[in-house]
Amino acid sequence: MTSTTLDWTLALTVGGLFATGVHLMLQRSLTRVLLGFILLGHGTNLLLLSAGAEGDPLPQAMALTAIVITFGVTTFLLALAYRSWRLSGHDEVRDDLEDRSIGTVRERDDFEPAAMPDETGDSDEEESEEEDGEGEERDGGREGKGNPG
């Protein structure tokens, strides 16, 4: 049975990495989310390393495996964020369109098919302009960045 005493510096570092990571992951920008994921990954690996006694090889092996996995996934996420930026000109996580359209249908009975937004972007623009300020702000930001793709 290994009993470990996690020293305070390490505990605070792990806690700090977790807190910052989670905070960043809750942002709308994919780049920040990605950075948050990296920090959270570091925190986890550090925790894993400190889980064993001094010189215990097993946590080190686990941390190495985890580092490789996080590394691979990070490259994938970077590619995805880049793709998203190329395709839509922004890297913001937006509200789900279908969620919104369902949220705006008040009465199922006088539910006009025409009121439903199409899969195409046009009617979605109209839809989101009717929304509260948050939605407008986000849409405005997206248009401001333009579309390089």
Added chain:
Amino acid sequence: MTTLLLVVPVLLPLLAAACSLALVRNGTAQRALTVVVLTAVLADAIGLLLHVDREGTTVVALGGWSPRLGIALVADLLSALLLTVAVLVALAVLLFALGQGTTDRPALTVTPFHPAYLLLVGGVGLAFLSGDLFNLFVAFEVMLASSYVLITLNAGGERVLAGMTYTMTSLTSSLLFLTAVGLVYAATGTVNLAELAERTGGLSEGVRSALAAFLLVVFGIKAAVVPLHFWLPDSYPTAPAPITAVFASLLTKVGVYAMIRTQSLLFPRDGTWWLIGCAAVLTMIVGILGAIAQDDINRLLSFTLVSHIGFMLFGLALFDLAGFTGAILYIVHHIVVQAALFLVTALVVSRTGTAALHRLKPPAESGERPGPGRPLAAALFLVPALSLAGLPPFSGFIAKLALLRAAVIDGGAIAYAVAAAALVTSLLTLYAMVRVWRVISVPLASAAATAGGRALTVGAAAGMVAVGLAMAAGAGPLVALTERAAADLSRPADYREAVLGTEGGEGR
């Protein structure tokens, strides 16, 4: 021989994935390889199931390292049974994808589809057979990493964002899982499940509960348990239909499997666990209410998927033999039925070009002339739909009956409350399913009839429906088998014995 049986479901798909990548220039060879490999894995899984049923829990210590140090693959009845059903569904969905890919789905003919699909199957196999917690984490990563690729294959803007949501949620849960592994190791000094089962009993009550709850949250995210389900209905329906089908049937079930495995083995308890009971009620009710509100068929089905995860938690919450039996039976039934529903919906959508209910409105409401009926699609949808709602004589009825019976045997207030929620959910499921069925059975004349639904796709969908029917027809042996699997689960000591027993008292 035993080694081969246990190793094939993991190594063969992984090796084949590598070969498949090398075959990028030869589409036909790639397709043939995937079909052959999955068929071989299915045969192996059936062999493993028969072997385990005959000989009991089977263990292979990879590389000859003792399970305490090295990686052990462990197959008990539960893992062998789920592996068989999972590979069967994966094969059916693959055939469906091949049928579609040659006609109207460019997303499924692009290069990474086959390697990623094989990796997914390998990951699922490893998850079911994994004998230690860290290896389970690796299995989840293999499975999820390929699912990230599959969900964003050939993706446009919307799908990239949906894929991003899915990826980030899964990754967060993976990091939490890793944190849990670290904490478990710090508390007990091992990650081997059998060894953990020996040691968790010695932990203080607080640490034990914290670890149990932590693992519950981790697998709860993966299994889309309410309130951790938000990612699922936003991401699954955006993927190409066959991919949605395989994700819906397999990935969440692997989460439920991990939950059942860890809770029953590491944190055995007497009597019901109110926490999982509450989660079960919430999951069932919130999920099905969400389904009723939906307009898109695939999203509706995704919400029913969330809802029906609650039934599996129901069995786990009871924490006894009858409860486990019900949960396992429900998982097996649901894997098949959910895949069948998604595949049949894909058939319909490929003909009508839309999955939105309001566009598929029945003729009576829209005043349009009804088109020619779709008796085949209607029948193929109706059978799994009624099964999902739990109508006799279909497999859903058998699974739900087992759960309700377990609740009555338990007799506690929590058990009855969950059972009541389950009945309400079943009724609402029926309502949601009928909403879909009435629009797909009699289409509008104006509904665009595009090409699609070749023999292979129809065959694969019909095959899944037939498997569901076969499960109902062979309910006797199936229930007996799940009862034996549940009996194994409720005796953690046997699992320990099987994995560590050969070593006697050796070790620490």
